[in-house]
Amino acid sequence: MSMSIVGQAAKVLAEPAAYADEPRLHAALTKLRAEAPVARVDVPSYKPFWAVTKHADIMAIERANERFTNWPRPVLMPEESDAMQAAAGVRTLIHMDDPQHRVVRAIAADWFRPKSMRAMEIRIEELARRYVDRMREHGGACDFVQDIAVDFPLYVIMSLLGVPESDFPKIRKLTQELVGSDDDELKRATPADEKINSLLEMFEYFSALTAARRENPTDDLASTIANARVDGEPLSDIDTMSYYTLIATAGHDTTSSSISGGLHALIEDPYQREILCAELDLMPRATEEIIRWVTPVKAFMRTAAEDTTVRGVPIAAGDSLLLSYVSGNRDEEVFDDPFRFDITRDPNNHVAFGFGVHFCLGAGLARLEIRKFFTELLPRLTSIELDGEPASTATTFVGGLKHLPIRYTLT
Template sequence: MSASAMDLKMDEAAKVLADPTAYADDARLHAALAHLRANNPVAYVDHGPYRPFWAITKHADIMAIERANDLWLSEPRPLLATAEADDLAKAQLEAGFGLRTLIHMDDPHHRKVRAIGADWFRPKAMRDLKVRVDELAKRYVDKMAEIGPECDFVTDIAVNFPLYVILSLLGLPEEDFGRMHMLTQEMFGGDDDEYKRGTTPEEQMAVLTDFFNYFGALTASRREHPTDDLASAIANGRVDGELMSDVDTLSYYVIVASAGHDTTKDAISGGLLALIENPAEMARLKGDLSLMGTAVEEMIRWSTPVKEFMRTAAEDTEIRGVPIAKGESVYLAYVSGNRDEEVFDEPFRFDVGRDPNKHVAFGYGVHFCLGAALARMEMNSLFTELLPRLDSIELAGKPELSATTFVGGLKHLPVRYSLR
């Protein structure tokens, strides 16, 4: 860190950002973030086992950094991980094996790799897919009716609906869906006692090995026998006329198959909990389904499944007058940006008609979420099917959030309901 950083005394509130358990405690997390926005919006954090970073908690600063992608780079530290995990990931990449997804890349390579899958998420592709998504939404609401009057909405409904959508788009066989779900839980749940595979970075990296073994076989199959699915597009994708490297190809599958459903699961379950906890907004939306578009955006803002990304300064710069040296990293606190009092009117009020809603839950700029349109459509379809059939719903137990510093949300949402 720079000399200015070394002289700083760390704000105790900033420690929550380097504590996975804080993300399982909304009250604790948001109290700390509100303090930082008001008193220390560019906060120095040196809290092991993570390397130091600067926490960026204001919406305007997050947006400015996302826009300046030539100054603020994804490599070599795209997300918060322990120093040990960072070192292991670097060593693996240097050895030709490791994770290098779109979130790890910078332009111009990022732009070229992103283009390989982009057509599958453009408006025309979404229109073509909508009938199938609506059918699946009905299937899972029907399932909810069948297993009622109680269920764990996360494990029974919210995870399976988007999982089925994205893995069908990839062209994976349905018998493999459970395996993909388990690996996703283990990868994003490395800080959560219920989900993590092991306690060491090596044990957790074994999850990546399992992903790569599966997708390596899939790549070979799709190159030999291409089919009309996203998996074939990835397997046969070319950059500058050459097939993508093994690392880039396998990593592409991993990010689509995992983040492509897990983040949507978090937004769906977080959205339902918000409706349950705000019955007036539930009644408002049920009475006027034309609000579904704004309601979905509010659910996404409210839940913010991706908690952060990180960027590294390509040269000496500053934020709000605070000097940031070349090579230092910033933590973009999306959860905080989405509750910024200067951007959102009453940010802690859940409002299904909120407009405008300039949330940063999908990121911004060149790294804007590739699957944002699909996530929005899935949520719109599910809640449009569910709410008119829902006579009543209440909590049947305590909701549980996952411990994480990256992607997460509700892992259990027990509900009691009456459904037509």
């Protein structure tokens, strides 16, 4: 493996700005898949890790959840941020392994099953209509991300939690700061205000919500989490706060990125948009292609619990591995013409939601929101075009477009 490939791997997978530059990102990942699908990355500020870029290897590692654990490093962050999160005691579902993971995941699982999703459909349809109407109120031009896409899924997940609508702007700000902590525009304004401060402020908010739900239980997800018991004992304060924070961030930013990226793809390819407008029955396939195309969760980490190998490369116990979902979803061995946006693609075995025991808890909700939004928007859309240059978030974890200026006409 040449030094140039090692350099590309380091820049792409450990440099947030690379994810805001898709041509650079995908050129490097394509080279890695072909020449170094399991590559060692050792760069300043990060603990070393192995970059895994092939779909088959990502799937195999996800299946072997006892050999490759989530704890202690589920997300790629600078070493300093790793230490701060450990000191704060953050333990979300993505930090946990079985059997603890299975028990804690079950607390909220019923809220995301098909029966519950069917009960949410009317509310989601109402919100989709509200936000398409809001596009019309903007007078035919808006920044689709900031004016529409950020708020629509936020309102869905906050409604599920039972958070009062007056608090939605506060949660929006905090979630954007958390997932945008590597982005100069989205992170907190001063150097002293690090990511951990946004996290602690989020914890403070949900601590008050927990106290309220324990005193007066209600019929919402927040009450389910606040009053959950494991082995007869309530969740610890840190586990309760971590649960809320994961649902608020994962249920919000990933879906807003998918909707924004999906609309961008449909603008860039009018033929695909025409097909979908003419055949709305293709919406389930289109939704999967939008999710593959955007891949809002860029990667997850795993830690080898024992000495092993991946694609013949020796991996020592304790080594970290980065599973590049972005790369897996462009793997030429799995997807025909992977760099073509194709709403009719079938099969579409993307890894955007992960696989195995850690398959995304909210996948059904995300799919439903994407389907309902575009089902409401497309029949009312008579024209649409870019009205400026789109911009993406600098990140190594969750992200997508942060600005999508558009001009359009709606009925």
